[in-house]
Amino acid sequence: MPFAVFTLVALAALASYISYWSQQDALRQLEQMARTNATFLEELQLPRSPSMAEKLATVLGVRVAFYEPRSGSAVFAGDPFGEDFIAVLDEHLRSGKSRFRFLGHDVALATSEPSRTVLILAQESKSPLSRGLGDAILAPAIILMLSCLGLAYGLARRIVNPLKTLTHWLPKLERDQLSTPPVPTEVAARGDELGELARALGETHRRLVEEQARRQKAERMATLGRIATSLAHEIRNPAASIRLHADLLAQGSNPAKTDSLQLIRSEVDRINDLVNQWLFVVRPAPPQTKEHDLDALTDGIAKSLSANLHHAGVTLTMRPPPAPLLVRCDHARIEQVVRNLLVNATQAMPEGGSIQLSFESHEGRASLIIEDSGPGFSERALRQFGEAFFSEREGGMGIGLTLAREVLEAHGGAIEASNAPQGGACVRISLPHHTSR
Numbered sequence: 001m002p003f004a005v006f007t008l009v010a011l012a013a014l015a016s017y018i019s020y021w022s023q024q025d026a027l028r029q030l031e032q033m034a035r036t037n038a039t040f041l042e043e044l045q046l047p048r049s050p051s052m053a054e055k056l057a058t059v060l061g062v063r064v065a066f067y068e069p070r071s072g073s074a075v076f077a078g079d080p081f082g083e084d085f086i087a088v089l090d091e092h093l094r095s096g097k098s099r100f101r102f103l104g105h106d107v108a109l110a111t112s113e114p115s116r117t118v119l120i121l122a123q124e125s126k127s128p129l130s131r132g133l134g135d136a137i138l139a140p141a142i143i144l145m146l147s148c149l150g151l152a153y154g155l156a157r158r159i160v161n162p163l164k165t166l167t168h169w170l171p172k173l174e175r176d177q178l179s180t181p182p183v184p185t186e187v188a189a190r191g192d193e194l195g196e197l198a199r200a201l202g203e204t205h206r207r208l209v210e211e212q213a214r215r216q217k218a219e220r221m222a223t224l225g226r227i228a229t230s231l232a233h234e235i236r237n238p239a240a241s242i243r244l245h246a247d248l249l250a251q252g253s254n255p256a257k258t259d260s261l262q263l264i265r266s267e268v269d270r271i272n273d274l275v276n277q278w279l280f281v282v283r284p285a286p287p288q289t290k291e292h293d294l295d296a297l298t299d300g301i302a303k304s305l306s307a308n309l310h311h312a313g314v315t316l317t318m319r320p321p322p323a324p325l326l327v328r329c330d331h332a333r334i335e336q337v338v339r340n341l342l343v344n345a346t347q348a349m350p351e352g353g354s355i356q357l358s359f360e361s362h363e364g365r366a367s368l369i370i371e372d373s374g375p376g377f378s379e380r381a382l383r384q385f386g387e388a389f390f391s392e393r394e395g396g397m398g399i400g401l402t403l404a405r406e407v408l409e410a411h412g413g414a415i416e417a418s419n420a421p422q423g424g425a426c427v428r429i430s431l432p433h434h435t436s437r
Contacts, residue, residue: 065119068117104125105123287411302316304339317356319356345374354373381417412431
């Protein structure tokens with residue numbers, strides 16, 4: 001019964017709606033007809049005479065008249081509307097209105113240029129609802145509408161509002177799935193069919209986000225793979241040549257040159273290690289792990305970079321842990337990760353500054369924390385930390401942090417970025433703690 005009443009009210013409202021818009025549509029069509037014929041008369045320079053009005057009325061099937069605003073005279077085809085019509089006509093012309101209703105007729109106006117003669121078309125107003133039917137429906141419709149107000153309010157709160165919430169949420173998926181918020185909780189928490197629909201949409205959204213992230217990562221890795229493979233070929237050949245000539249020069253050279261040649265060989269080895277790390281990102285292989293002291297490993301890297309840090313005006317301070325932090329890792333890969341992070345911190349402070357290294361051991365994980373006194377990360381850099389090819393540094397390729405993340409994840413570790421409370425960037429890398437037996 002409530003839905004039957006609701007349907008009756010809706011039908012009455014629909015009938016009124018159809019009646020109104022049918023009348024408006026008839027007026028618009030009549031207005032368009034008037035403009036078209038006014039243009040036709042002006043282009044052919046036809047006379048605005050009673051005979052012409054009669055002919056147009058016969059062709060168009062409506063009442064036709066010509067009106068001269070300057071003289072106030074009107075030529076009608078058939079009986080005129082009366083003197084009151086001229087006054088109403090002048091009022092609408094002054095207000096710029098080109099269509100109106102008069103004595104049960106739809107009236108449309110079109111002014112010809114440059115003669116300024118007004119073409120008037122008029123036809124009887126037609127409504128899908130007769131006046132008697134409208135009066136018969138109006139009173140019961142108002143009563144029924146008032147009686148169903150409570151029902152409509154309950155339906156709106158129970159059904160319409162949740163559907164409206166979902167309707168506003170769904171279009172966001174078309175723009176960017178990763179930035180789309182989850183399904184609103186107030187809808188997903190419902191126990192009815194709408195709640196099931198919302199939870200299903202939420203699960204679909206989650207899967208779409210995961211698939212989009214995987215696809216973007218695969219695309220980046222494919223691009224990186226092509227670059228890395230090409231660079232590996234182009235870098236390894238000259239690096240091998242440099243190493244070979246360094247070995248040749250080392251034979252029979254005096255001790256004063258030995259250190260320089262050894263430095264050349266070690267830097268060439270580092271270049272080869274870097275190429276291998278790039279290839280590891282695009283063609284992952286299990287790391288060759290051995291037991292290492294994270295503190296000692298970091299200390300060795302800091303010493304090898306001491307000259308570069310001094311030249312950049314950067315002071316490095318390391319707070320060693322109270323006990324050795326043993327981890328199982330691939331020494332070369334973790335060394336490259338720590339080296340990249342220290343170089344990044346140095347480059348973030350072109351005017352010099354300080355870097356502080358500290359260690360933690362918590363819940364079976366050994367962590368190295370790198371803090372600098374630079375400007376810190378931007379909000380965008382924190383959101384896209386570790387994404388391939390993203391870099392805010394001029395000339396940066398956006399590979400180093402991607403490499404660090406891939407290497408650490410291959411070791412079962414992780415990397416996190418934040419801004420220190422006192423200012424500056426803070427990067428934490430963690431590896432599973434290894435207890436020697």
